Amino acid sequence: MLGIAKAFDGKPALHHAGFTLSWGEVHALVGENGAGKSTLMNIAAGIYAPDAGQQRLDGIAYTPNSPADAARAGIGMVHQHFRLVESFTVAENALLTLGAQARSLKEASMLLRQKAEAVGLTIDPARKVSTLSIAERQRAEILKVLLLGARILILDEPTAVLTEEESRALLEFTRRLADQGLAVVLITHKLKEVADFSHKITIMRHGQTVLASAPMAEVQEAEIGTLIVGETVTASERPASQPGDIRLAVKDLRFSGQKSREGVSLELRAGEVLGLAGVGGNGQEELVACLSGGLKPVSGTITIAGERIDDLPPKARRAMGLRLIPADRFAGGLIREMTVAENLVMTEIAREVPGRLRLLDRKKMTENARQAITHFDIRGAAPDRRTELLSGGNAQKVLLARELDPGMKILIAHSPSRGLDVKASAFVRSAIAKAVEQGAACLLISEDLQEILALSHRVAIINGGAIAGERAIADVTLDWIGGLLAGHA
Structure with a gap:
């Protein structure tokens, strides 16, 4: 060829x-x-x-x-x-x-x-x-x-x-x-x-x-x-991390299909981004599913602020401040056929007490959606417009507007700028960085090394379903990343 x-x-x-x-x-x-x-x-x-x-x-x-x-x-x-x-x-x-x-x-x-x-x-x-x-x-x-x-x-x-x-x-x-x-x-x-x-x-x-x-x-x-x-991967300058208390701790987490003899172990603190780099298919999807409550791990523990959540459903984890940006915004985050206003209010409805009848306040939904559209600069959007009619970048902004709410303490962001143009990617990364500066903790999972290095304070490499290595951003080198991604110690 x-x-x-x-x-x-x-x-x-x-x-x-x-x-x-x-x-x-x-x-x-x-x-x-x-x-x-x-x-x-x-x-x-x-x-x-x-x-x-x-x-x-x-x-x-x-x-x-x-x-x-x-x-x-x-x-x-x-x-x-x-x-x-x-x-x-x-x-x-x-x-x-x-x-x-x-x-x-x-x-x-x-x-x-x-x-x-x-x-x-x-x-x-x-x-x-x-x-x-x-x-x-x-x-x-x-x-x-x-x-x-x-x-x-x-x-x-x-x-x-x-x-x-x-x-x-x-x-x-x-x-x-x-x-x-x-x-x-x-x-x-x-x-x-x-x-x-x-x-x-x-x-x-x-x-x-x-x-x-x-x-x-x-x-x-x-x-x-x-x-x-490649030789063009460089770390971007970012404010020095001032990590606070441990928000999320994962210890020896094992899930179905994991090839490594070791489980995943990591700690995530308030006010920092832990970038988890790796080539797709090395356990990222399963890890995200275990953390968000979509998959029950085979063994190991997950704690939020010291409290075990291994058996808690997604709704309970959200109540503790866990938020998710999935790799596929429509498969795991938004409903295409629903309007922008309806997508924005979905998780709020889920927080209501089970068994109690509640009528939707359409007027309030519309006003909240207008504010989100303005604040997140969601181009081409209107409260009553179906989300599937938006571009990828603007649909991602709808997801951000919902997940980066005042109750968010931990953000699991899986490939948040995948498929977006330069401008939309910059907006998404800026929104995440701002949330972390305000005290949130972010686990950034991405195959895009530029994205990892642009946002992270610490970088870990996942390979075969286990953490192959971890370093502070200042100590990350090209040889270290390349060697661990290729599967070499």
């Missing part, structure tokens, strides 16, 4: 990106979330068409117009989110895609068993997908792609949802395929997991290839971390 460019809605995702794969190798394609790894491989798999650049397969021009074209050329991709019909059996799912290769369920089952035996995987073609484990579903996807004739197998974040034992078994399988002359691409941000199994490594950053097809054995760990993160 040479000089590949791709933009979505005018926003560049790839710029002069390249990738070279050889037969008989396992090749790690590494970079932070949003670096362009999956986009580049989606082009190779015929899902996207490039805006510019060339592709060649065995030296011949290769221009797939669809995944079917790519499959006929011998390229297959297993996506991070599996594309299986859960109510169907494994064989029925295979039959959907095999076409003339299998004219009956019996033929599909036979082909699956033969291929599974040939490559050393185990699968029961008669099992319904809904009854399979994540690892078994992944095997079904891989076998389906191989049955379609894939000689180049692209695996997108293949170990993200697997246990340590399952991950090792999968990676050993990729080496067996390479030994048989096939080629495997591992799209990943977990370099430590794939380093021992990959022959070569390519690193991407901000849509560009910054290291191309380097032999894994010849690349230093420190160099990899620097290339992944």
Whole structure:
């Protein structure tokens, strides 16, 4: 792949990106979330068409117009989110895609068993997908792609949802395929997991290839971390933190799917921002769900001002001053179809005493919404306008207006400026900084290192569901961040 460019809605995702794969190798394609790894491989798999650049397969021009074209050329991709019909059996799912290769369920089952035996995987073609484990579903996807004739197998974040034992078994399988002359691409941000199994490594950053097809054995760990993160990450000047009492304490918190043998432990004090940096899929979503009351932890403790809240529902935690800005503002914060005024009043209604009838004061709701629109500069908003009609930045301001209320003592902010333009991002960060200056405590969880460094007084790195390291902002260095993000001590 040479000089590949791709933009979505005018926003560049790839710029002069390249990738070279050889037969008989396992090749790690590494970079932070949003670096362009999956986009580049989606082009190779015929899902996207490039805006510019060339592709060649065995030296011949290769221009797939669809995944079917790519499959006929011998390229297959297993996506991070599996594309299986859960109510169907494994064989029925295979039959959907095999076409003339299998004219009956019996033929599909036979082909699956033969291929599974040939490559050393185990699968029961008669099992319904809904009854399979994540690892078994992944095997079904891989076998389906191989049955379609894939000689180049692209695996997108293949170990993200697997246990340590399952991950090792999968990676050993990729080496067996390479030994048989096939080629495997591992799209990943977990370099430590794939380093021992990959022959070569390519690193991407901000849509560009910054290291191309380097032999894994010849690349230093420190160099990899620097290339992944980049050399432009610097900490912004901020007022010195004057932390107060411990507002939130988490001790040895464990949740389902956690890979690390250690739980999450951290302390958050009044008047400070603790930035939790990490590549997506390392336990951030589960940690937020445990803190906000959406997920019950397997073990460990969570306390607010010394009082345990492990078993308290979200409503009780809000009453103690906990507020949340979720990573997806609509999936976990706002209701698209409701008006701005209705979204702003939702949590206030939830604080009312259960069982008591209460009529909404629409006039007061409208006036409060007007004040919030003015105070937070929510452009294009009106109290009776549906929230889904607002831009992303202005919808985020509605969420801020509701969560940064006078009762807020602890703010869990997960990627608060994700998807926003420069101006909207600056507003969001300024609002959070002002709340902290007034005494609030903020746990900022983000994959954007610039956001972490712009707001945080302390920085912690999460990797594999545990805290890999923590430093005061003045002691944070590029090598330290890069090394821990890549999975190295």
